[in-house]
Amino acid sequence: MQGCGVIIVGAGFGGLVTTLGLQRFGLSCRVFEKAPALEEVGAGISLSPNSTRVLIALGLRRQLDQICNSPEALCTKHFETGEVRALNESVNYEKQYGAPYYQVHRADLHALLTETVLGNDPDAIHLNRDFVGFESRGNSVEARFADGSSASGEVLIGCDGIKSVMRDLLWRPGKPHYLGYVAYRGLTPVDRLPDGLIAPPSATFSGPGRHFTRYLIRGKELVNYVAFAQRAEWTDEGWFVGAGIDEVLENFVGWAPEVLHIIKNTRGGHCHKWGLFGRSPLSRWTRERATLLGDAAHPMLPFLGQGSSIAIEDGFVLARALAEYDDPATALAKYEAARLPRANETVQQSAAQGERKHRRPEPGDTMRELLQTQLFAYDATSVAI
Ligand SMILES: Cc1cc2nc3c(=O)[nH]c(=O)nc-3n(C[C@H](O)[C@H](O)[C@H](O)COP(=O)(O)OP(=O)(O)OC[C@H]3O[C@@H](n4cnc5c(N)ncnc54)[C@H](O)[C@@H]3O)c2cc1C
Structure with a gap:
């Protein structure tokens, strides 16, 4: 894609990483966020190698090493006795998958992404903009906000989370x-x-x-x-x-x-x-020049700790597609084809992991080796699009 104008709705991890990816490839973009201030809940988040690989490709390695922990050992313990049932004392995901596993305070990660976006372009983020609708006009898309303002661009990306307005506008309205x-x-x-x-x-x-x-x-x-x-x-x-x-x-x-x-x-x-x-899985995310990303497209239960990681993968693949293909509609179709099967599969696997975790413990209940490899080895920086 050439010229200017990717409009991103929502400044969560998905929206911010998409913005950083587009900035990295020299594409112009703006993020519109409904909240009056940028903040995240006071809780931790784990990021597996499939997403830390992306954040490192975005040039954030040094800062991440400062704000994140990488677990040296992982274990499962018996819920009543506290006895160790499975222990991995020498966790080295970096050696195994080429990127680290990070655990971090969500607010620290959100602040790092926001500062980096604004360091690249001080006008990139617009707060107090509650997205309510859009209109496609040939080669452009106009997003409308509750305060009566609007913004035009070539592409519109809904990164507005599980209660996505964009999802309801693109597809059948529904409730989580x-x-x-x-x-x-x-x-x-x-x-x-x-x-x-x-x-x-x-x-x-x-x-x-x-x-x-x-x-x-x-x-x-x-x-x-x-x-x-x-x-x-x-x-x-x-x-x-x-x-x-x-x-x-x-x-x-x-x-x-x-x-x-x-x-x-x-x-x-x-x-x-x-x-x-x-929400029920979608079989399409994209209509012409508008698409969905992150929880707006594929909310998932947190039992594999993958919601943000998959949103981060989405963001980088979408930025690559928009940089690679001149026609925005082709770029969005390529993005969807590359991402939708993996995202919907992870939604299903997360639900299945929840069932395994909440029954009486059985031997071999830790995350299956094959599933871990399928998740962690994925490389959003080089996957075919
Ligand atoms: C208990 C729990 C634990 C979790 N742990 C992990 C974990 O360890 N690892 C992991 O990878 N994932 C985890 N997740 C999942 C993860 O939090 C989400 O998948 C991720 O935050 C989704 O990011 P997002 O950017 O798609 O959406 P969100 O983070 O929901 O961001 C959406 C943004 O859009 C804005 N917005 C919404 N509507 C509008 C509108 N109309 N106009 C403008 N802006 C709008 C919102 O204000 C928000 O800023 C967990 C989730 C839960 C519930």
Whole structure:
């Protein structure tokens, strides 16, 4: 694509990485975000080699090494006794897959991406712009916002998350449906815990109907945890709400002392509770010069920790396609053909992993080697488009 004008809706990880990719290839773009300020929730995120490879290709290696941890050892523990059931003491994803595995505070990663985008182009991000509609006009697309303003470009990309307006406009309107899980996310200062409790740095406890995963972030000063529980209904208002630690503890009665210590010492005495929602997979994302990316196209359960990583892959492949093909509609078709099967497959695999994690533990329940290779070895910087 030549000339100017990619319009991106949404400044989450998907929108920002797409912007960085387009900037890298010298294509002009602007991001429109409905929030009045750029921020991320107070929680950790794990990034597997399939996405860190992209972030490194975008020139961010040095900064990532400063803000992220790479787990040296991973383990699964028995949910009641805390006994180690499987331990990998010499994790070296970089050697195995050519890129590291990172664990980081979401706000730190979001700040790094935002600063880099704005360093490349101080006018790239427009806040307080609530996208409400668009119109295709031959070779251009006009995006409209709730405040009455509009923006024109050659291509429009909806990176507006699971509740995507763009998805409803492109395809049949629909509502996300509750998938039967709640996730409590909290941060616990390491210095409040008994010495030696957090060993090794990353661990997962799986039990019937529940699972608890924890790892270190912010220079190993904070334990980030996500506690998942199956629940028939989501009755709270909104997608995520505050939750007291008593509520989390009620869900983990009888669990290993390590789990209970971490929950009881949650910073501020409270965490956030998320209902996990999904949408039916789409068989198309693109219409002419408009397409979808990230959670807007393929929201997934977080049981493989892949939602952001797959959005990051999407963003780089889309930028490559727009740089490579002169005709924007061809570029979007190539992007969709390269990405849709992998994204929908990961949606399915994430749901299956949830079922495995929430039954009584069985030998061989850790992420299957084949699945890990399929996910982690993917190279968005060189895959055919
Ligand atoms: C409990 C939990 C744990 C997770 N852990 C991991 C993990 O460890 N690793 C991982 O890779 N993924 C993880 N995920 C998934 C990950 O958080 C998402 O897949 C990812 O954030 C999606 O990014 P996105 O940019 O597509 O969407 P979002 O992050 O939702 O960003 C969408 C953006 O669009 C904006 N927006 C929305 N509507 C409009 C509009 N009308 N106009 C303008 N702007 C708009 C929003 O304000 C937002 O900034 C987890 C998810 C959950 C729930």
